[in-house]
Amino acid sequence: MTIALVYKYDDKAIFINDFRVTTPGKGGNKQLDAMNKFRQINNNMGIFLAGNVEYWKIALKAIEDIQDKITVDNILDIEGPLKTSLQECLERIPSRPNQIIGAIGCLVNPSTKQNVVFQIKGKPGFGCNIEEILDDSCVVIGSGSVIPDIRTLMYDRAVNLINNTKHNLTLKDIANGMRDELKMIFKKCGSSSFRKLGISPIFSISLLESSSFYMYGEEIKGEFYSSTSEKSRKYHYIFEKQDGVPILYNLKSKKKIPIKDIYDFSPESPSNIFDPEGLTEGFDPSDCVGKNNDMYVINQWVHMSMNSLFNKAHNLYSVDRIIYKIKHFTYKNQVLCNPNYEKLAEAYIEDIPESEAVRYNNIGNHHLIFRNTVEEKQFEELVKVKISNPQWLREMINNYDDLYR
Numbered sequence: 001m002t003i004a005l006v007y008k009y010d011d012k013a014i015f016i017n018d019f020r021v022t023t024p025g026k027g028g029n030k031q032l033d034a035m036n037k038f039r040q041i042n043n044n045m046g047i048f049l050a051g052n053v054e055y056w057k058i059a060l061k062a063i064e065d066i067q068d069k070i071t072v073d074n075i076l077d078i079e080g081p082l083k084t085s086l087q088e089c090l091e092r093i094p095s096r097p098n099q100i101i102g103a104i105g106c107l108v109n110p111s112t113k114q115n116v117v118f119q120i121k122g123k124p125g126f127g128c129n130i131e132e133i134l135d136d137s138c139v140v141i142g143s144g145s146v147i148p149d150i151r152t153l154m155y156d157r158a159v160n161l162i163n164n165t166k167h168n169l170t171l172k173d174i175a176n177g178m179r180d181e182l183k184m185i186f187k188k189c190g191s192s193s194f195r196k197l198g199i200s201p202i203f204s205i206s207l208l209e210s211s212s213f214y215m216y217g218e219e220i221k222g223e224f225y226s227s228t229s230e231k232s233r234k235y236h237y238i239f240e241k242q243d244g245v246p247i248l249y250n251l252k253s254k255k256k257i258p259i260k261d262i263y264d265f266s267p268e269s270p271s272n273i274f275d276p277e278g279l280t281e282g283f284d285p286s287d288c289v290g291k292n293n294d295m296y297v298i299n300q301w302v303h304m305s306m307n308s309l310f311n312k313a314h315n316l317y318s319v320d321r322i323i324y325k326i327k328h329f330t331y332k333n334q335v336l337c338n339p340n341y342e343k344l345a346e347a348y349i350e351d352i353p354e355s356e357a358v359r360y361n362n363i364g365n366h367h368l369i370f371r372n373t374v375e376e377k378q379f380e381e382l383v384k385v386k387i388s389n390p391q392w393l394r395e396m397i398n399n400y401d402d403l404y405r
Helices: 053-065 081-092 150-162 171-189 195-197 305-308 376-387 390-398
Strands: 002-008 012-017 020-026 026-034 036-043 045-053 100-111 114-124 127-132 137-141 204-209 212-215 218-222 233-242 243-250 256-258 295-304 316-326 327-329 334-336 340-355 364-367
Touching: 002 045, 002 150, 012 233, 020 212, 036 053, 036 150, 045 053, 053 081, 053 100, 081 114, 081 127, 137 150, 150 171, 171 195, 171 204, 171 334, 195 334, 256 316, 305 316, 305 340, 340 376, 376 390
Parallel strands: none
Antiparallel strands: 002 012, 002 137, 012 204, 020 026, 036 045, 045 100, 100 114, 114 127, 204 212, 218 233, 233 243, 243 256, 295 316, 295 364, 316 340, 327 334
């Protein structure tokens, strides 16, 4: 279980990948944010891996045995050395249900400045396909690819950043923006989505330009501020090599995790999660699912009104409310949130006195739990005109006192 993605345009490509590996244990699955998903085949070729680690160890040997024969001219050939060797290798491995391997990678020719970005789809017992990743396209592999519309969401973000002529963004700037979008997608899927999909909350960036490939070491420092009940937090961490070994290091908690190569990784290692930004601790709509496994959420925010801020009116407040319906999707019988939230209603209650404002809880995102007699469709049809009606909302929502006292 993993996520790796690539966006390709012109002679450039942006790769983003995670570090988590999931292994079965006596008490259930163990999860470790400790594996380097990138494998350098030689000076000109590297791949990002997804799928069963033990199968990949076998497949990588087959690739590395013929690495010198692979060129930009034959890498995609159906009878080329990569396809032939990997096909024979995978056919010899006994097939098991629902076991596949995948990869995205690049091959460069420094002499001609050419590169080929490609995808491998493999199934033990059957073989593989090797396909070119075309210009102006986005590919997502691993368990993260099951998130509804993730490829489209990431593609759209990349195109918007590239077309942003105002800020003259570098390739690394574009990659940072794509990584931020990926984090936002997971936030919308729920804080438990990292665990359910087996994906780390830390993502590494690699860039390809012409025949040059870079995997970035980084120092990341920032702050998340919330004026609602959600916890504000600061973070500061690095991904770099120390004494030749890649590490993740949290400068606030002093937690350090060495990143293992696929051949050095041991399934006996204990669970070890690296989450300096606290992305696995936030609000999760899937904690309270409805009758059809869909979810309903309100975002309620209480703040000083514009009149108070700009016209110096005395102690006037505003309440912003937005209600969403969140459809679900499942992965291995687990419910997750579709990141495409549907806005059902919104309201802005302006210029109310402090005596009234204190009745509204500045709660941020919060679950809506319907009373047993309420039909979800009826609620959806009426909430647009009833969103500011406390009596009606209390009749519909079992936990309305969490919002309004």
